Amino acid sequence: MSATRVSDEVLDYDEVLARFDPVLGLEVHVELSTRTKMFCGCGTEFGAEPNTQVCPVCLGLPGALPVVNAAAVESAVRIGLALHCDITPWGRFARKNYFYPDMPKNFQTSQYDEPIATNGYLDVQLDDGTTYRVAIERAHMEEDTGKSLHVGGATGRIHGADYSLVDYNRAGIPLIEIVTKPLAGTGERAPEVARAYVSALRDLLRALEVSDVRMEQGSLRCDANVSLRPKASDPLAQESVPLGTRTETKNVNSLRSVERAVRYEMTRQGARLTAGEKVVQETRHWHEDSGLTTSGRIKSDAEDYRYFPEPDLVPVAPDAAWVEQLRGTLPEPPDQRRRRLQQDWGFTDLEMRDLVNASATELVEATVAEGAAPSAARKWWTGELARRANSDGVELTELAITPRQIAELAALVDAGRINDTIARQVLDGVLAGEGSPEDVVTVRGLEVVSDDSALGAAIDRAIEANPDVAQKVRDGKVAAAGALIGAVMKEMRGQADAGRVRELVLERLT
Ligand code: ADP
Ligand code: MG
Ligand code: ZN
Numbered sequence: 001m002s003a004t005r006v007s008d009e010v011l012d013y014d015e016v017l018a019r020f021d022p023v024l025g026l027e028v029h030v031e032l033s034t035r036t037k038m039f040c041g042c043g044t045e046f047g048a049e050p051n052t053q054v055c056p057v058c059l060g061l062p063g064a065l066p067v068v069n070a071a072a073v074e075s076a077v078r079i080g081l082a083l084h085c086d087i088t089p090w091g092r093f094a095r096k097n098y099f100y101p102d103m104p105k106n107f108q109t110s111q112y113d114e115p116i117a118t119n120g121y122l123d124v125q126l127d128d129g130t131t132y133r134v135a136i137e138r139a140h141m142e143e144d145t146g147k148s149l150h151v152g153g154a155t156g157r158i159h160g161a162d163y164s165l166v167d168y169n170r171a172g173i174p175l176i177e178i179v180t181k182p183l184a185g186t187g188e189r190a191p192e193v194a195r196a197y198v199s200a201l202r203d204l205l206r207a208l209e210v211s212d213v214r215m216e217q218g219s220l221r222c223d224a225n226v227s228l229r230p231k232a233s234d235p236l237a238q239e240s241v242p243l244g245t246r247t248e249t250k251n252v253n254s255l256r257s258v259e260r261a262v263r264y265e266m267t268r269q270g271a272r273l274t275a276g277e278k279v280v281q282e283t284r285h286w287h288e289d290s291g292l293t294t295s296g297r298i299k300s301d302a303e304d305y306r307y308f309p310e311p312d313l314v315p316v317a318p319d320a321a322w323v324e325q326l327r328g329t330l331p332e333p334p335d336q337r338r339r340r341l342q343q344d345w346g347f348t349d350l351e352m353r354d355l356v357n358a359s360a361t362e363l364v365e366a367t368v369a370e371g372a373a374p375s376a377a378r379k380w381w382t383g384e385l386a387r388r389a390n391s392d393g394v395e396l397t398e399l400a401i402t403p404r405q406i407a408e409l410a411a412l413v414d415a416g417r418i419n420d421t422i423a424r425q426v427l428d429g430v431l432a433g434e435g436s437p438e439d440v441v442t443v444r445g446l447e448v449v450s451d452d453s454a455l456g457a458a459i460d461r462a463i464e465a466n467p468d469v470a471q472k473v474r475d476g477k478v479a480a481a482g483a484l485i486g487a488v489m490k491e492m493r494g495q496a497d498a499g500r501v502r503e504l505v506l507e508r509l510t
Helices: 013-019 070-082 187-208 235-240 255-274 320-327 334-345 349-357 361-369 374-392 403-414 420-431 437-444 452-465 467-474 478-491 498-509
Strands: 020-031 094-097 107-110 117-125 131-143 147-151 163-167 174-180 220-230 247-252 282-287 292-298
Touching: 013 020, 013 187, 013 255, 020 187, 020 255, 070 117, 070 131, 070 174, 070 187, 070 320, 107 131, 117 187, 131 187, 187 220, 187 255, 187 334, 220 255, 247 255, 247 292, 255 282, 255 292, 334 349, 334 361, 334 374, 349 361, 349 374, 361 374, 361 403, 374 403, 374 420, 403 420, 403 437, 420 437, 452 467, 452 478, 452 498, 467 478, 467 498, 478 498
Parallel strands: 247 282
Antiparallel strands: 020 174, 020 220, 094 107, 117 131, 131 174, 147 163, 220 247, 282 292
């Protein structure tokens, strides 16, 4: 986009809420983590060399015949069941015809009016502890497109690029699109509901083990539809006010962006409507840096994709017994599991929320299973380790450290062999591949000094260097001892047992 982009007028958020009632519609695309693609045997590994995971089927070569991936159907049914949907006993795929260079068949194989799952819901927890029930319209199976890379321009968009490259590795990766009904009644919490829903859905999909749900890699993508309608003077009459015109902000790829994009669209549409203008039904692009959306393409409801049933594929007909069998494989719902773990671990709501936000629940669970106290496990994963993962731009699970090693670290602290300051150096060593915490302590010589004679000499020197402080302690001001303890810890470069130092200082002076 050019630097001269004119940003739209926005209306103050509270003003928007005073005049309008927001309505949301969320479309989430999930890439399934099946070993092979939706209609062929090609691999699905992320980040492979361009165009190395392709074949005549996913390249759309003439005469190639697709076959439905049974594992993808199984995942789709399990997702539908976990979202409390009805599973369609018989449904056909359809061709959605349009041209796009990264879609070699010139149609996308999708489910149109016969989606595999319909009419469900997902309950999401909001920050104030209340629950909002998100009504699900449908979940359907489709395939991903390839990926275009526009080279040479400043923005990575086609506009201004010298040339474009196409990678078909992603073409044909199984996708499930989960679409909500229009969600009303959220009021000021609309942006929060949008974020909380995507977050809860991500947790659910992760628990189902059907996708790696990594928004930053595009395996979970959200399109956020937003509209405003006039606020009814009588709240009970709000439901009968017709819906306003929606915009669809595409590919919002982080939870925080979902929240920001919805909020921004509310203020932008609010300004237009207040000025007597109309909201244009269109797709919009989200700009992470500026926090704005800009106009994409005009989109009517009746876009002509010339859908027709896919003649090369048999209908999907999950039989009732199989569906019931799959129902038996559903995991404990994430919110229920969270409540159970919170109770077991004795965490406050805030502590639990931090843990969930850091995506550290499983890691803490595994660390506790290795013998660590829950509070210690939580402290390391959501504190020091979350900070490091964040600064390295990786997931917690990608750090070169295991729950067992954290449990070992916590045990060393518990035994008084190291303190928290030293433990951070031990983490450095483990993350640098120097072995287990025990190895690092030994090799780096990090064990704390609790040997009284070694400490005694340092304490004597501290007292000698700070006679005034020492006198205060002798006069009964025990709090003054802190300065002496600090001096000793400094001399020992943190490698002393602070509790023992304190005892020895007070023994000498009182
Ligand atoms: P599209 O083909 O435009 O993506 P979909 O039916 O797949 O249409 O998705 C549209 C989404 O927008 C759904 O979640 C739907 O519930 C929601 N929606 C429909 N009308 C409105 C509206 N007026 N305001 C907000 N959301 C809406
Ligand atoms: Mg859609
Ligand atoms: Zn293929």
